Amino acid sequence: MIEENIIRQVLQTVLHPKLKKSLIDIGMIRNISTQGDVVTLTLALKNDRSPLRKVFIDEIEKAVTAVPGVSAVTVQVATLSQEEAEKLFPKAPLRGIAKVKQFLAIASGKGGVGKTTIAVNVALALVKQGYSVGLLDADVYGPSVPVMLALSNAMEQQGNMIVPREKYGLRIMSLGMTAGQNDAFIWRGPLVSKMIHQLLDQVNxxxxxxxxxxxxxGTGDPSITIAQALPHCAILMVTTPQEVALADVRRSISLFNKTGHPIxxxxxxxxxxxxxxSTQPIDIFGRGGGEKLSKESDIPLLGAIPLDLEVRQGGDSGVPLMVSAPDSATGAIFLTIARQVADRLPSCQ
Ligand SMILES: Nc1ncnc2c1ncn2[C@@H]1O[C@H](COP(=O)(O)OP(=O)(O)OP(=O)(O)O)[C@@H](O)[C@H]1O
Ligand SMILES: [Mg+2]
Incomplete structure (x- = not known):
C-alpha cells in the first residue's frame, strides 16, 4: 500500500522555477490517487502548451517512481482556472497607462459603421472641451487611424518606451504607424494579445x-484583450439604424454586459x-434603430450623426470634421456626444 503522504513529501522537490515554491504547495499538483503500484495525479498548468510541461512531468515521474513500491505514475494535465492563474501569477501593472484617468473604447459588433470616425471626432471634441486625450488604435487587423489623421509611419522611442505622436492636440498610437500603411495585418490570437498589451504598457x-x-x-481577440486588461474601461457603442446592424451590436452589448464593462x-x-x-432628411438606412436599441437595452442614446459628405472627406483627407468644421451642425453633434460622455465619466476621480 503506497501512502499518499509519502508521495506528497517527495513531490516537495518539484519546484516552480520562477515562483521557487513546490508545485504541490501552490496547488499545481492535485488529485493524487493510487491504485496498486500506480500513482495518478493532475498537473494544473497556466497554459497546457506551457514550455515547462515536459520538465514538470519528467521531474514528477522521477520523484514519484523513486518511492519504493511505485511502478508507474500517470500525469493528467489540466489548466488552472483564470482566478487561480491570476492569483499565482499576478500581472505587472501596465506602465504606459499608469496615469490615464479614464478609458473609453468605441465598439460595435459590426464593421464599417463608423467606429473609427467617431473615435477620432469624439476624441477631438473632448480636446476642444479642454481635456487631455489620447487615441489608441486597437484595430490591429486594419488600423485606419493613421489614414484618418494623415500620420506617416515614423516612430520615436525614449528609452524603452514608445512616444505617442501628437496631432490636433491628441496623443496617438497605432500599429499602422509601425509598418507600411498598405500592409495587411494578419495575426493570430496570442500575438494580437501581446501587441495590444504593448500598446498599453510600452507607449508612454x-x-x-x-x-x-x-x-x-466584432468580439474577437483585440476586444477581449482590451476588456481583460482594462476592467474599468467604459464603452461607447456605435450602431447604424438598420435591423441587420442591430443584431451585431446586440451581441457586442451582451459581451460587455458579461464582462461587467459599463456602456x-x-x-x-x-x-x-x-x-x-431639400430640407427633409432622407432615412437611407431606415429610422429609429438607435432609439429602439436604447430602449430595449436601457443604454442612453447620446446622439445621431447624419451621413455627411464632410465627415467622409475628413476621413479620407486626414483632416477630420472636428478640425475642419467644428462649428458645423455635425460638429455640434460630436461636441454634444463628448459633453455627455464627460458628464457620465468624469475624468477627475
Ligand atoms: N456620418 C458619416 N458620414 C459620411 N461618411 C461616414 C460617416 N461615418 C463614417 N463614414 C465613412 O464610412 C467609412 C467607414 O467608417 P469607419 O472607418 O469610421 O468605420 P469603422 O466602423 O471604423 O470600420 P471598421 O469596422 O472597418 O473598422 C469611412 O469612409 C468613413 O469616412
Ligand atoms: Mg475602424
Missing amino acids: WGELDYLVIDLPP VGLVENMSYFLCAH
Whole structure:
C-alpha cells in the first residue's frame, strides 16, 4: 500500500522555477490517487502548451517512481482556472497607462459603421472641451487611424518606451504607424494579445484625462484583450439604424454586459442624409434603430450623426470634421456626444 503522504513529501522537490515554491504547495499538483503500484495525479498548468510541461512531468515521474513500491505514475494535465492563474501569477501593472484617468473604447459588433470616425471626432471634441486625450488604435487587423489623421509611419522611442505622436492636440498610437500603411495585418490570437498589451504598457501615454480606444469590428481577440486588461474601461457603442446592424451590436452589448464593462452610451451613425436640394432628411438606412436599441437595452442614446459628405472627406483627407468644421451642425453633434460622455465619466476621480 503506497501512502499518499509519502508521495506528497517527495513531490516537495518539484519546484516552480520562477515562483521557487513546490508545485504541490501552490496547488499545481492535485488529485493524487493510487491504485496498486500506480500513482495518478493532475498537473494544473497556466497554459497546457506551457514550455515547462515536459520538465514538470519528467521531474514528477522521477520523484514519484523513486518511492519504493511505485511502478508507474500517470500525469493528467489540466489548466488552472483564470482566478487561480491570476492569483499565482499576478500581472505587472501596465506602465504606459499608469496615469490615464479614464478609458473609453468605441465598439460595435459590426464593421464599417463608423467606429473609427467617431473615435477620432469624439476624441477631438473632448480636446476642444479642454481635456487631455489620447487615441489608441486597437484595430490591429486594419488600423485606419493613421489614414484618418494623415500620420506617416515614423516612430520615436525614449528609452524603452514608445512616444505617442501628437496631432490636433491628441496623443496617438497605432500599429499602422509601425509598418507600411498598405500592409495587411494578419495575426493570430496570442500575438494580437501581446501587441495590444504593448500598446498599453510600452507607449508612454503620460497623464491623460481620457484614452479613447478604437476597437476593430466584432468580439474577437483585440476586444477581449482590451476588456481583460482594462476592467474599468467604459464603452461607447456605435450602431447604424438598420435591423441587420442591430443584431451585431446586440451581441457586442451582451459581451460587455458579461464582462461587467459599463456602456456609457449609444451613438447612431449614418442616421439620415440631408440633401442639398431639400430640407427633409432622407432615412437611407431606415429610422429609429438607435432609439429602439436604447430602449430595449436601457443604454442612453447620446446622439445621431447624419451621413455627411464632410465627415467622409475628413476621413479620407486626414483632416477630420472636428478640425475642419467644428462649428458645423455635425460638429455640434460630436461636441454634444463628448459633453455627455464627460458628464457620465468624469475624468477627475
Ligand atoms: N456620418 C458619416 N458620414 C459620411 N461618411 C461616414 C460617416 N461615418 C463614417 N463614414 C465613412 O464610412 C467609412 C467607414 O467608417 P469607419 O472607418 O469610421 O468605420 P469603422 O466602423 O471604423 O470600420 P471598421 O469596422 O472597418 O473598422 C469611412 O469612409 C468613413 O469616412
Ligand atoms: Mg475602424
